[in-house]
Amino acid sequence: MTFKEIQELLKQINKLELSEFKLKDGEFEIAVRTKHYISTKGAKAVPMNMPAMPTFSQAPTSAPANVDTPSTPAPSKEPPREEEDAKYVAIKSPMVGTFYRASAPDKPPFVKVGDTINEGDVVCIVEAMKLFNEIESEISGKIVKVLVEDAQPIEYDQVLFLVDPNA
Amino acid sequence: MFKTNTTFIGKVLIELSEVDSTSTYLQSRNSTDNLPEGAVVYTAFQTKGKGQRGNVWESEKGKNLLASILLFPKFLPPKYSFLLNMAVALAVRDTIVKYLPEPVSIKWPNDIWVNERKIAGILLQNAITMSTINSSIVGIGLNINQTVFSESLKEPTSLKSITGKEFSPLDILAVLCHYLEVRYLELRSEKVEKIRLDYKNNLLGRNVQRLFKVTSTGEIFSGIIRGVNSEGLLITEDSNGSKKRWRMKEIEFLRE
Numbered sequence: 456m457t458f459k460e461i462q463e464l465l466k467q468i469n470k471l472e473l474s475e476f477k478l479k480d481g482e483f484e485i486a487v488r489t490k491h492y493i494s495t496k497g498a499k500a501v502p503m504n505m506p507a508m509p510t511f512s513q514a515p516t517s518a519p520a521n522v523d524t525p526s527t528p529a530p531s532k533e534p535p536r537e538e539e540d541a542k543y544v545a546i547k548s549p550m551v552g553t554f555y556r557a558s559a560p561d562k563p564p565f566v567k568v569g570d571t572i573n574e575g576d577v578v579c580i581v582e583a584m585k586l587f588n589e590i591e592s593e594i595s596g597k598i599v600k601v602l603v604e605d606a607q608p609i610e611y612d613q614v615l616f617l618v619d620p621n622a
Numbered sequence: 623m624f625k626t627n628t629t630f631i632g633k634v635l636i637e638l639s640e641v642d643s644t645s646t647y648l649q650s651r652n653s654t655d656n657l658p659e660g661a662v663v664y665t666a667f668q669t670k671g672k673g674q675r676g677n678v679w680e681s682e683k684g685k686n687l688l689a690s691i692l693l694f695p696k697f698l699p700p701k702y703s704f705l706l707n708m709a710v711a712l713a714v715r716d717t718i719v720k721y722l723p724e725p726v727s728i729k730w731p732n733d734i735w736v737n738e739r740k741i742a743g744i745l746l747q748n749a750i751t752m753s754t755i756n757s758s759i760v761g762i763g764l765n766i767n768q769t770v771f772s773e774s775l776k777e778p779t780s781l782k783s784i785t786g787k788e789f790s791p792l793d794i795l796a797v798l799c800h801y802l803e804v805r806y807l808e809l810r811s812e813k814v815e816k817i818r819l820d821y822k823n824n825l826l827g828r829n830v831q832r833l834f835k836v837t838s839t840g841e842i843f844s845g846i847i848r849g850v851n852s853e854g855l856l857i858t859e860d861s862n863g864s865k866k867r868w869r870m871k872e873i874e875f876l877r878e
Binding site for chain 1 (some may be wrong): 732870
């Protein structure tokens, strides 16, 4: 894809008011999130930075460079947050993996909409390469939205839950 | 007699004659007793041994090594948790290498294979937040003296099946604690490249052609493993030189 084509594509995405757009064609991959995407920037209760660990925070991928597909940076302009979401804090995935709402298929979900959670409560499991990660909430509040279906693949930083910290 | 030369792994050893699962036990025991890092739960018999989600780990009484180890890798950002997987897989491999002249491989992501058969499995359970891995329970099953396995399993192997000799599971646990500590300290001192390289160099199928099956389509292809990326996804290269990345369960290794 040429730069011009990408520009044209971005224009179209904007016009259609999509929240998120992904295109993959062989080695080429583009992912765009617009202002319509549920933004969680500014959610102060969720620390966004990795601990100050120079090596780990820069740990290079062992993948050969040509495997990592080039990606076009999303528009750098900070999308304005929508009023409604501003009240909520997101619980995001710390890793790529599979999202599970319960500890086992026959068990009830850890949390559901309307539940009140406390800091340290387990809200879900993210399974990644045989690592079973119980995700503990860093905030207290009420679950207002579950954004991922059970057993779905998820990406790093993807929003899993929205929590109302004032409820 | 259990003796280790370690500074923290295995210093606290909880030996149980029977338990549902060493990992489940360690998790609940830690939540009530605040165990120190490196605490080990060891058993001769598991009634509900866990494999991957929904799978069971089967083991004949007293014949194998079944243990779980408690770690607090708070220094490792969750994003890089696959490094812990690599370090543990290497430690289990290091242990087996001590007892076998045969090549010992890591079958992605963290099984240990000898002669195309599984000899050990690892299951990690982390308690994490967006920023910190608060604790990690490392469950390890290593086949030692068992030589007959149930039909439902895909023909595993054991140290005895390969060598004809019997070994003491507790002696092997002491060796495992040693290597686990060595690898964990490598990780803690950020010898990340060493761990990545050792892991990559010992991957089953690395730089050799072998057959894989795509789980979703059933398609079988011949490919070469080139390594894993930082998230732990497997990278294969097919005969056309095209590279692909795979998540767990998207791809199956066919036995040679």
